[in-house]
Amino acid sequence: MLKILRINTRTREYTFEDLGAYAGLGGRALTSRIVSQEVPAGIHPLSAANKLVLAGGILACTNAANSGRTSVGAKSPLTGGIKESNSGGQFAHKLPKLGLLAIVLEDKPEDGADFTTLLIKKDKVEFLDAKNLVGKLNYAAHDVLKAAYGDKVVTALVGPAGEQCLMTANIQFSDPDGRPSRSAGRGGLGAVMGSKKVKAIVLDPEAKDSVEPADGEKFKTARKRWLDILMGHPVTSQGLPTYGTAILINIINEAGALPTKNFRSGRFDGASKISGETMTETIKARKGAYKHGCHTGCVIQCSQVYNDKNGEYLTTGFEYETIWGFGANLLVDDLDDIAVMDRTCDEIGMDTIEMANTMAMAMEAGLVKWGDGKGVIELLKKVGTKDPLGRILGNGTDFTAKAFGVDRVPVVKNQALPAYDPRAVKGIGVTYCTTTQGADHTAGYAVCQNILKVGGDVNTLGKAGQVEISKNLQVATAAVDSLGLCLFVAFAVLDTADAVSVIADMVSGLTGKPYTADDVVALGVNCLKDELAFNKAAGFTAEHDQLPAFFRNEPLPPHNTVWDFTAEEMQAAKIA
Amino acid sequence: MVISLKCFAQLGVYLPENAEAYALHPGDTVAAVVERLGLPQAEVKLVFVNGLKAGFDTVLKDGDRLGLFPAVGGG
Ligand code: SF4
Numbered sequence: 003m004l005k006i007l008r009i010n011t012r013t014r015e016y017t018f019e020d021l022g023a024y025a026g027l028g029g030r031a032l033t034s035r036i037v038s039q040e041v042p043a044g045i046h047p048l049s050a051a052n053k054l055v056l057a058g059g060i061l062a063c064t065n066a067a068n069s070g071r072t073s074v075g076a077k078s079p080l081t082g083g084i085k086e087s088n089s090g091g092q093f094a095h096k097l098p099k100l101g102l103l104a105i106v107l108e109d110k111p112e113d114g115a116d117f118t119t120l121l122i123k124k125d126k127v128e129f130l131d132a133k134n135l136v137g138k139l140n141y142a143a144h145d146v147l148k149a150a151y152g153d154k155v156v157t158a159l160v161g162p163a164g165e166q167c168l169m170t171a172n173i174q175f176s177d178p179d180g181r182p183s184r185s186a187g188r189g190g191l192g193a194v195m196g197s198k199k200v201k202a203i204v205l206d207p208e209a210k211d212s213v214e215p216a217d218g219e220k221f222k223t224a225r226k227r228w229l230d231i232l233m234g235h236p237v238t239s240q241g242l243p244t245y246g247t248a249i250l251i252n253i254i255n256e257a258g259a260l261p262t263k264n265f266r267s268g269r270f271d272g273a274s275k276i277s278g279e280t281m282t283e284t285i286k287a288r289k290g291a292y293k294h295g296c297h298t299g300c301v302i303q304c305s306q307v308y309n310d311k312n313g314e315y316l317t318t319g320f321e322y323e324t325i326w327g328f329g330a331n332l333l334v335d336d337l338d339d340i341a342v343m344d345r346t347c348d349e350i351g352m353d354t355i356e357m358a359n360t361m362a363m364a365m366e367a368g369l370v371k372w373g374d375g376k377g378v379i380e381l382l383k384k385v386g387t388k389d390p391l392g393r394i395l396g397n398g399t400d401f402t403a404k405a406f407g408v409d410r411v412p413v414v415k416n417q418a419l420p421a422y423d424p425r426a427v428k429g430i431g432v433t434y435c436t437t438t439q440g441a442d443h444t445a446g447y448a449v450c451q452n453i454l455k456v457g458g459d460v461n462t463l464g465k466a467g468q469v470e471i472s473k474n475l476q477v478a479t480a481a482v483d484s485l486g487l488c489l490f491v492a493f494a495v496l497d498t499a500d501a502v503s504v505i506a507d508m509v510s511g512l513t514g515k516p517y518t519a520d521d522v523v524a525l526g527v528n529c530l531k532d533e534l535a536f537n538k539a540a541g542f543t544a545e546h547d548q549l550p551a552f553f554r555n556e557p558l559p560p561h562n563t564v565w566d567f568t569a570e571e572m573q574a575a576k577i578a
Numbered sequence: 579m580v581i582s583l584k585c586f587a588q589l590g591v592y593l594p595e596n597a598e599a600y601a602l603h604p605g606d607t608v609a610a611v612v613e614r615l616g617l618p619q620a621e622v623k624l625v626f627v628n629g630l631k632a633g634f635d636t637v638l639k640d641g642d643r644l645g646l647f648p649a650v651g652g653g
């Protein structure tokens with residue numbers, strides 16, 4: 003049986019606990035259950051009472067395809083609500099090899115304490131002085147750890163942004179190529195890790211425990227069908243591997259929903275220059291890799307290795323959201339500049355979506371001109387330094403808007419909007435408003451039914467069916483995140499009749515106990531109930547489930563539609 | 579009568595030279611244009627006419643913007 007490792011960051015005591023009441027959970031269901039049960043909702047997110055939970059999903063200990071995503075949970079410094087931030091990288095793949103389902107960081111050291119590196123070994127935790135890492139950018143820090151523990155070392159790092167406890171700070175996880183390239187981006191969880199004075203978590207590369215499925219035959223059969231489902235769908239077998247998520251630039255632009263110049267238009271003249279097609283051509287010409295997995299066991303491989311003009315490695319995990327945010331939303335049409343911004347965010351340890359919107363605020367304020375990619379790079383590099391401007395920017399979109407008197411602020415629950423204008427993709431707007439996470443597209447990706455004709459087809463400009471779609475997707479997503487599966491399996495799952503029962507069979511094969519499609523749904527529902535209860539106790543009401551007024555007042559070209567849902571109308575998207 | 583025509587992702591290879599002002603025959607539907615391009619209909623999952631999802635039977639007009647996509651996803 004896997005265990006939960008609890009580490010007190012003040013006393014340096016640690017315990018390996020049986021799962022107890024948390025048995026049967028994993029990933030997001032586990033992080034959200036622990037946070038909702040053990041963290042008082044009213045606390046300051048940087049105080050000792052907050053807990054940082056890093057967990058693998060229910061299927062993390064298996065070799066099921068795409069089952070190695072990592073969930074990180076805490077009370078969010080950015081939203082003030084519960085947070086589950088989901089990442090690729092090797093962390094969740096390695097945890098079971100140490101006999102672990104999750105690690106919980108508790109309490110915090112006294113003021114003025116030094117940063118530590120936590121070295122997690124089988125049955126043992128070492129607190130190491132992190133002087134050799136403090137102040138370092140993430141790639142350099144990871145190199146130091148590779149030199150000490152070998153190329154295969156698995157790490158979770160905070161960059162300078164996390165050291166300063168800024169609200170855009172993320173946690174970077176190392177990938178199969180030994181680069182700290184994958185982010186638990188949203189919600190400022192790097193600040194929580196920084197507040198506990200943990201610079202790095204290192205998982206012993208020597209650990210080799212394994213978990214045998216209780217019903218090996220059943221598991222094997224289900225696992226094989228699961229692989230066939232993923233490899234049989236055109237999106238998960240062709241579209242995503244070839245073009246990455248940036249394939250969306252052209253289609254969302256065509257649909258008139260690509261937020262441009264801080265959500266002023268749904269079309270960007272420079273879209274083709276920053277499209278997935280252009281990215282793939284560029285990668286091929288520079289001998290990068292357009293197919294790449296963020297963790298061992300990913301068969302979809304939406305990631306890539308993007309080289310600079312000289313053929314030198316520049317970045318990986320170069321996502322649609324990042325390209326939109328630093329591209330169309332800032333009127334920047336130079337893909338190389340955007341790649342540098344992506345790398346800069348990974349180095350300093352900042353969420354790209356939050357920082358991209360923050361840069362839009364900087365442009366509204368006149369700190370840098372619209373379209374000035376080099377200027378943006380300079381501003382990003384200020385974060386994590388002693389420059390007070392870096393402190394402002396590093397605290398995100400709303401904070402920067404306040405500091406400079408900007409009133410066009412695209413946030414819900416203080417978290418910046420992702421890459422789909424809700425006036426032209428109404429279903430995703432319902433998710434932005436009603437998810438427990440603050441504006442988040444992954445929490446209920448209604449772009450599927452609104453634009454992509456996956457899992458259904460509704461009028462993207464209309465209200466009909468949107469609340470129901472968002473609700474169902476929010477439940478399904480919570481389940482996927484709890485199983486440890488990559489959300490992109492959903493493209494195949496939504497179009498395949500037996501997919502959910504195959505997933506249930508994998509769980510049943512693993513545990514040897516009955517598990518049905520209904521149990522998968524219940525996993526999602528109960529996770530959302532935990533999160534909603536936490537947010538309610540933290541003071542969130544229906545009033546917080548709304549977009550800023552400009553979405554209501556300003557029609558979005560080219561379709562000239564406005565946001566027309568009331569908060570009341572959307573309450574049905576939340577689990578009762 | 580002309581339309582602006584775009585074929586995305588894997589369908590890019592079917593894009594004709596005069597795509598920005600692609601000549602239309604009167605009464606042309608999306609299906610007729612797709613056929614003339616030599617593009618197998620089964621490869622086209624999403625059709626956009628003037629930024630709105632449309633079907634193969636949609637009749638095109640002068641000045642329309644037609645976008646053709648294979649099955650795509652991301653996020
Ligand atoms: S599909 Fe992409 S995000 Fe998902 S596991 Fe694979 S590389 Fe990571």
